[in-house]
Amino acid sequence: MRRTRRSGMWIQRWEPEDERFWKEEGGERVARRNLIFSILSEHIGFSIWTLWSVMVLFMGPEYGIDPAGKFFLVSMATLVGAVARVPYTFAVARFGGRNWTIIAAGALLVPTIAAFVVMEPGTSYTTFMLCALLTGVGGGNFASSMTNINSFFPLRKKGWALGLNAGGGNIGVPVVQLVGLAVIGAGGGPRVLLGIYIPLIFVSALCAALFMDNLATVKNDTGAAKEAVRDAHTWIMALLYVGTFGSFIGYSFAFGLVLQTQFGRTPLQAAAVTFIGPLLGSLIRPVGGRLADRFGGARITLWNFVGMGAATGVVVIASMRESLALFVAAFVVLFVLTGLGNGSTYKMIPGIFQAKALQKGLHGEDAAAYGRRLSGASMGLIGAVGALGGLGINLAFRQSFQTVGSGTGAFVAFLAFYAVCFCVTWAVYLRRATPTRTPDSGQTPDAETEPRFTYAQV
Structure with a gap:
């Protein structure tokens, strides 16, 4: 495997679908090393992005901010994180995966240091809002990290690799909440929490510089971006990702506030519970990828929405019964x-x-290259729209608490949306999952039925 120095470490030849390259020439080893340090960077990014889900637990009556104002603070962090995912996706091709990871990690210092400076009673709401907006850069890390890792692994390994990468990043949410719980329990203030993360950001950037690589085969391709925008599947998958990831990040931001506002929990009581859901949701993500590798992502996604709808129904009942x-x-x-x-x-x-x-x-490496090119370009758009679902969840909670004094109305709306996602998954990817012409007829599937047969296996 040949490397050249060009503002960092660049790999000139990368053919992960070639079994010899993958096993015998060290491709798998290099991909795994990049995956490990990509996870570290994304993990810290998620922690900073969701920082204000913990900060608001420190903000007692002396801060003069009501629950609606707190929901709006975390909503703005979600918004910027969603928007940042689009340019972060294409930055990998422009600067290189390793180089951009260093830049993205360094950018996390800005919101963390800013919050460290202003986090005290008497600071204006506008200042807090600006600091919350700045943490959105941490949400962008997901898009660049996933786009980068997608290029390193062969199709047969992508579900597991992308699941590990995203799951390891997602764990940044419960970890920052656990650290916040420890700080609150020890009687520390928010600056203690921020002081813990500032050196970790430096470690993340240093590890990226020392141990990650750029792929010269991933070039800036505006044509791929335009093609991805025009493809209906990009937007269909964005809708489904709103239902899954939008729910995950939205609930991660809102869970503690809901417990405080609707059930009267203290900051310590809320923090003691808040981390559990995001932790388990993060740990299970690679399992979702592995199941999709084995049984097909469309099938797993379909029945997952059934489960999400059932769980939301129970949440509605529990909310009404208090x-x-x-x-x-x-x-x-x-x-x-x-x-x-x-x-x-x-x-x-x-x-x-x-x-x-x-x-x-297309066949062989040509088909694989086309798939990597278009999927890499679409991931940022899908991730950005999916993250906007988190914004919608927090705004729905804000409106529900303002209107009826509880989150029940918001949960009913979420239940209806999961039903829509179920119907879309079934109609687009599974409704005609088998050819309309039977094998007994001696005819092969036509052009209209073959794509649906193939998509059912994705």
Whole structure:
């Protein structure tokens, strides 16, 4: 494997679908090393992105901010994180995966240091809002990291690799909440939490510089971006990702506030529970990818939405009955299902574009290259729209609490949306999963039925 120095470490030849290259020439070893340090960077990025889900727990009456104002703070962090995912996706091709990881990690210092400076009573709401907006850069890390790792692994390994990468990043959410719990429990203030993360950001950037690589085969391709925008599957998958990842990140931001506002939990009591759902949802994400590798992402996603709908129904009942134990149990199950669905939906993306390549008559490395090109370009758009689902969830909670004083109305809306996602998954990818002409007829599937047969396996 040949490397050249060009503002960093660049790999000139990368053919992961070639079994000899992958096993005998060290491709697998290099891909795994890049995956490990990509996970580290994305993990810290998620922690900083969701920082304000913990910061608001420190903000007692002396800060003068009501629950609606707190929901709006975390909503703005979600918004910027979603928007940042689009340019972060294409930055990998422009600067190189390793180089951009260093830049993205360094950018996390800005919101962390800013919050360290201003986090005290008497600071204006506008200042807090600006700091929350700045943490959105941490949300962009996901898009660049997933796009980069997608290029390193062969199609048969993408579900597991992308699941590990995303799951390891997602764990940044419960970890920052656990650290916040420890700080609150020890009687420390928010600056203690921020002081813990500042050196970790430096470690993340240093590890990326020392141990990651750039792929010269991943070039800036505006044509791929335009083609991805025009492809209907990009937007269909974005809708499904709103249902899975949008739910995960939205609930991660809102869970503690809901417990405080609707059930009267103290900051310590809320923090003691808040991390459980995001932790389990993060850990299960690679399992969702693995199941999708084996049984097909569309099938796993379909039945996952059934489970999410059932869990949300129980949450609605618990909310109406004001049963804290049932509410927390059902909410944790819902978190687990969002994580499972995150893994299965993201596995579908490269599979869909690989299927389109075969439909176009491409084979072998040509089909694999087409799939990597289009799936990499679409992932940022899908990730950005999916993250906007988190914004929608927090705004829905804000409106529900302002209107009826509880989150029940918001949960009913989420239940209806999961039903829509179920119907779309079934109609687009599974409704006609078998050829309309039977094998007994002696005829082969026509052009209209073959793509659907293929998509059912993604």
